[in-house]
Amino acid sequence: MSHSLALHRDLEAFVRRDDAGRGRFELLVRGARCAGCISKIEKAVRALPGVEAARLNLTTGKLSVELAGKISDPGRVLETVEDLGYRACLFDPAEAEAAQDKEGKELALALGVAGFGAGNVMMFTVPAWAGLFGQELTPATLTLMYWMAAIVATPCALFAGRPFFRSAWASLRRGKANMDVPISIGVILTLIVSFSETLLGGKHAYFDAAVTLLFLLLIGRYLDHRLRAGARSAARDLLALQAPVARRLTDGVEQGVPVADIRVGDLLAVAPGERIPVDGLVEQGASELDNALITGETALAPVAAGARLHAGALNLSGRLVMRASARSEDSTLAAIARLMEAGAQARSTYVRLADKAAALYVPVVHTAAALTFVGGWALGLGPREALLRAAAVLIVTCPCALGLAVPAVQIAASSRLFRRGVLVKSGAALERLAEADHVVFDKTGVLTQGRPALIDAPAHLVAQAAPLARASRHPLARALAAEAGAGPVAQDCVETAGQGVEGVIDGRRARLGRAAFVGVQAGDVRETELWFGFENNVKIRFAFEDRPRADARDTITKLRALGLSVEILSGDVEGPVRDVAREVGVSDWRAGLTPVEKAAAIDALKAQGRKVLMVGDGLNDAAALSKAHASMAPGAAVDAAQNAADLVFTGDELAAVVESIETAREARRRALENFGFSALYNLVATPAAMFGLVNPFVAALAMSGSSIVVLLNAARPRLRSFNR
Numbered sequence: 001m002s003h004s005l006a007l008h009r010d011l012e013a014f015v016r017r018d019d020a021g022r023g024r025f026e027l028l029v030r031g032a033r034c035a036g037c038i039s040k041i042e043k044a045v046r047a048l049p050g051v052e053a054a055r056l057n058l059t060t061g062k063l064s065v066e067l068a069g070k071i072s073d074p075g076r077v078l079e080t081v082e083d084l085g086y087r088a089c090l091f092d093p094a095e096a097e098a099a100q101d102k103e104g105k106e107l108a109l110a111l112g113v114a115g116f117g118a119g120n121v122m123m124f125t126v127p128a129w130a131g132l133f134g135q136e137l138t139p140a141t142l143t144l145m146y147w148m149a150a151i152v153a154t155p156c157a158l159f160a161g162r163p164f165f166r167s168a169w170a171s172l173r174r175g176k177a178n179m180d181v182p183i184s185i186g187v188i189l190t191l192i193v194s195f196s197e198t199l200l201g202g203k204h205a206y207f208d209a210a211v212t213l214l215f216l217l218l219i220g221r222y223l224d225h226r227l228r229a230g231a232r233s234a235a236r237d238l239l240a241l242q243a244p245v246a247r248r249l250t251d252g253v254e255q256g257v258p259v260a261d262i263r264v265g266d267l268l269a270v271a272p273g274e275r276i277p278v279d280g281l282v283e284q285g286a287s288e289l290d291n292a293l294i295t296g297e298t299a300l301a302p303v304a305a306g307a308r309l310h311a312g313a314l315n316l317s318g319r320l321v322m323r324a325s326a327r328s329e330d331s332t333l334a335a336i337a338r339l340m341e342a343g344a345q346a347r348s349t350y351v352r353l354a355d356k357a358a359a360l361y362v363p364v365v366h367t368a369a370a371l372t373f374v375g376g377w378a379l380g381l382g383p384r385e386a387l388l389r390a391a392a393v394l395i396v397t398c399p400c401a402l403g404l405a406v407p408a409v410q411i412a413a414s415s416r417l418f419r420r421g422v423l424v425k426s427g428a429a430l431e432r433l434a435e436a437d438h439v440v441f442d443k444t445g446v447l448t449q450g451r452p453a454l455i456d457a458p459a460h461l462v463a464q465a466a467p468l469a470r471a472s473r474h475p476l477a478r479a480l481a482a483e484a485g486a487g488p489v490a491q492d493c494v495e496t497a498g499q500g501v502e503g504v505i506d507g508r509r510a511r512l513g514r515a516a517f518v519g520v521q522a523g524d525v526r527e528t529e530l531w532f533g534f535e536n537n538v539k540i541r542f543a544f545e546d547r548p549r550a551d552a553r554d555t556i557t558k559l560r561a562l563g564l565s566v567e568i569l570s571g572d573v574e575g576p577v578r579d580v581a582r583e584v585g586v587s588d589w590r591a592g593l594t595p596v597e598k599a600a601a602i603d604a605l606k607a608q609g610r611k612v613l614m615v616g617d618g619l620n621d622a623a624a625l626s627k628a629h630a631s632m633a634p635g636a637a638v639d640a641a642q643n644a645a646d647l648v649f650t651g652d653e654l655a656a657v658v659e660s661i662e663t664a665r666e667a668r669r670r671a672l673e674n675f676g677f678s679a680l681y682n683l684v685a686t687p688a689a690m691f692g693l694v695n696p697f698v699a700a701l702a703m704s705g706s707s708i709v710v711l712l713n714a715a716r717p718r719l720r721s722f723n724r
Contacts, residue, residue, distance in 0.1 A: 440615070556586060578591070
């Protein structure tokens, strides 16, 4: 009782409570590996009195718990998680990162040891097979070969199998059996039978099978760990865009403070070139903001007193004094990061083809092995012979072909896509991509080139305005300067926030910027235009546009031919989105969406049963990319978007999207073919082993042959999408 009270007091200090007494805290949970773990932990914690909600993120290991009131006991949450067989402690990002790194290093080391054992044990088991070619080894030599194999394979198998043994033991202690239980039983039983045969002078030992099986399984386990590490880095890159230090104003004096210490109501100063540290409102000053990372809108947003600011937006031209309306953990960036975590968690529940096959394979094979032992003993075989036949069933049906069925195809498909400029981050990504039936495109930087381009301006007019354009940081001015090329810069330049730049060109005063700033009373003012003129002279208008990619319309047509519907979700204003949608041939589009609204749109499509492929490049797309069934980003996308996406394509062509879908669908067909062959192989091999018709050479030949067939099918010259 005293321990429980102490635990309550210790954890209560880390609960963040509001005025109504409702609280929130996080725990780091270790040992959770699958969707079943998530469901079990969340259900048990939510059942506790005083707990309103619980959410476990499998990627980060963070369990977020919301408490209804002060009567709730946070210590009970930790006890409940540990009673389920998992380790838990207060969540510390650094400790969570260290735990994940430690797991990755352990898996990499186990994989290396298993690979070493699988390769070197063959030096001693291959000679044992020589007797099957009429070159019989003497009993003493055969026994020596098996003892040497045992010396190599046993420590390798026991060391490399630790991740499976620990997981299986933790599961059995809770009275349950996860997928690591049959794997552990198979490895340990194989080693026991092999030692028994070696001690008794038998002809058959299977040390090589035990360590080879672990090697194949660890490949998948390590790749899965790397996938989760990529999901963690996406959220980390996103939060890195938040300014680490803010400049708080106290009695007119600026003081640098960590952004985590900012409270609602604080006055903050933001200089040109700095990012907005937290959400808030402008109190003083005027400037232009680059909101492209937040909303995807290409045009700069002029702001003045009273305007709303979002964390992560870039202040370009003027000093702002703002009043914080939210803490850093409640900012727009933090909200997007939470959406990305939720999307990563949802993806972690995706059941891959290999897992579906293994769910059928493992119980069937182990049941067959058990029946072989019981049936053989009942029919008059000795316990040793019955056990050997049962072990033969486990070994002959070693899931080499099954284990290679999907990875071999995915490696072949990924390598071919890589040569075409598409980076595939995981095999599961290809599987999800093959299932996609609806494509959502962002506009800016995806369907379009993502940068303003000058429209049909005479070269001599461009040359006149270029000296002023070279003196400005405005994106449209930079586009004008790029069109003109290198050259002189105007003198005595002064840039007015949100208006334009003024300077002297060859002794004449000139202005470049908004229509009113230059002295033009324009009726229809567009954000994608600049005006230029010398003092008391004719004014020149320069128009810009973000042009669609050259193959955008053709890509949309091909996607529809593949049976996919297409939609545009953009944070840009309505006019440019409508124009681009019309030009590329998309009738279903929405404009002006926030990152949260984009993610909600993806959720709504998923609720309708759609398998959504999201293609985006901005920070405002990151949450939607994480939530989509599959996702792609161009190579020019921000880091957070690239890390959140399943595939990244380089170059200026959208054809990579079509090629990736076709390749993924073909890879899925190849994988299913491999599963069919593997099932046929096991259908023949299992009865043969049960009736004692399989010797070591036949087993080795059959296993090797099945694996070769699978590999050859995966590596058939070219997938259909590359046969054009």
